[in-house]
Amino acid sequence: MFVRLLTTALSATVAHAHLAPWHKGMYGFNGVTGSINYNTDDVVHPLYQLTKDQWWFHHYNNVDQFPPAEGDFLELPAGGSFTVEIASNRGETSLSFNGKYATDWPDGQNYPEDYNVPTCITSPNMHTQNQTRAAGTAFAIAYTSDITKVTEDNLAVFTVRYHTPWKRITSYDVPADMPACPEGGCICAWGWVPNGCGQPNMYHLPYRCMVTGAKSTKVVGAAKAPVWCQNDPDACTKGPKQMIYWNQLDGNNIEVEGVDADNEFKSPAYNDKCGFPDGAQNDIFTGASSGSSSSSSSGSSSSSSGSSNSKSSTTSSSSSKADTGAAAVNKAKTPTSASSSAPSSTASAKATAGTTCSPRKVRRALAKRAAVHGGAVVHRRKAGHVF
Numbered sequence: 423m424f425v426r427l428l429t430t431a432l433s434a435t436v437a438h439a440h441l442a443p444w445h446k447g448m449y450g451f452n453g454v455t456g457s458i459n460y461n462t463d464d465v466v467h468p469l470y471q472l473t474k475d476q477w478w479f480h481h482y483n484n485v486d487q488f489p490p491a492e493g494d495f496l497e498l499p500a501g502g503s504f505t506v507e508i509a510s511n512r513g514e515t516s517l518s519f520n521g522k523y524a525t526d527w528p529d530g531q532n533y534p535e536d537y538n539v540p541t542c543i544t545s546p547n548m549h550t551q552n553q554t555r556a557a558g559t560a561f562a563i564a565y566t567s568d569i570t571k572v573t574e575d576n577l578a579v580f581t582v583r584y585h586t587p588w589k590r591i592t593s594y595d596v597p598a599d600m601p602a603c604p605e606g607g608c609i610c611a612w613g614w615v616p617n618g619c620g621q622p623n624m625y626h627l628p629y630r631c632m633v634t635g636a637k638s639t640k641v642v643g644a645a646k647a648p649v650w651c652q653n654d655p656d657a658c659t660k661g662p663k664q665m666i667y668w669n670q671l672d673g674n675n676i677e678v679e680g681v682d683a684d685n686e687f688k689s690p691a692y693n694d695k696c697g698f699p700d701g702a703q704n705d706i707f708t709g710a711s712s713g714s715s716s717s718s719s720s721g722s723s724s725s726s727s728g729s730s731n732s733k734s735s736t737t738s739s740s741s742s743k744a745d746t747g748a749a750a751v752n753k754a755k756t757p758t759s760a761s762s763s764a765p766s767s768t769a770s771a772k773a774t775a776g777t778t779c780s781p782r783k784v785r786r787a788l789a790k791r792a793a794v795h796g797g798a799v800v801h802r803r804k805a806g807h808v809f
């Protein structure tokens with residue numbers, strides 16, 4: 423039994439796994455099969471050289487078809503901050519197994535504070551040499567509850583965190599002027615374009631979100647594509663900016679050529695090289711006031727203090743179902759009726775084209791993990807990439 427589960431886990435993930443911000447408000451929180459997978463990593467696969475219909479909201483493996491549970495939202499306290507857990511697998515966050523496998527780092531392991539690998543940190547797969555070089559990540563928001571209505575023009579970057587992804591617990595600041603979302607909430611997205619080492623891919627993951635404690639009725643303006651503007655602030659796109667769409671077969675919104683100020687090939691990212699300041703993006707409210715303000719969702723600004731949410735409220739309810747989680751993993755090979763179309767293996771292969779991973783490392787890592795945990799719980803470790 424254990425061996426079979428292990429094999430399933432292995433074949434499902436022969437690496438390619440990178441990082442994503444976990445939260446119960448995310449699409450694909452339970453995986454993409456219709457069962458609950460406490461070890462899912464379906465959202466962490468990077469997007470590279472895909473057509474827009476495939477990369478948009480990670481459609482290539484149907485992440486956008488698996489909304490969060492009713493009532494689960496990423497809450498954005500106006501003027502405050504919110505926290506997510508960046509990890510390579512849900513099993514390595516506080517959101518599975520009571521956080522038993524979570525550490526300060528995204529892969530359940532421990533590393534020195536000044537973790538630095540001159541070639542590239544591949545464990546966890548952070549696409550950087552050290553924290554200073556980490557490219558930066560962002561959340562964007564669209565003021566619609568309907569994920570199919572989200573476009574690059576109404577999805578505006580509202581917060582950026584420089585030098586991420588790095589540690590597991592990561593917080594982002596919310597502009598004080600963020601207006602309330604419509605009745606059913608907003609759609610948010612997370613983006614990351616790594617820089618410097620590894621495959622130059624990108625991330626585009628959907629969330630259900632809502633602004634809490636909103637006092638403003640300002641309106642987020644139409645987002646415009648960011649441009650490369652390192653050391654030339656006047657050239658930067660002003661006002662609300664689109665997410666960065668790069669290195670895909672179509673739907674790209676930025677082009678760069680040549681080298682940056684460090685004499686390295688330009689790599690657009692959520693940092694000052696593309697005109698994104700760190701923290702809340704306070705210049706996005708250029709939209710015309712609609713007059714009729716949307717329904718208010720203020721009042722329950724619970725998580726506004728930011729800090730550590732490592733023991734989230736979902737943890738206890740999850741753990742009581744931990745036993746069925748293993749069964750869910752086992753069933754993962756059979757798509758259920760919940761998935762309208764089975765994941766296409768060609769799309770999946772395309773998505774990871776160019777990433778070469780080492781199966782040997784995966785096996786060694788799994789063997790090590792199994793030894794450590796005595797096989798009590800099927801828990802996968804991420805494999806290091808070979809570039």
Ligand SMILES: *[C@@H]1O[C@H](CO)[C@@H](O)[C@H](O)[C@H]1NC(C)=O
Pocket residue numbers: 538539540541551552554555
């Ligand atoms: C980070 O990595 C870069 C590139 O290898 C290196 O030049 C820099 O000194 C490193 N910084 C730290 C703080 O280790």
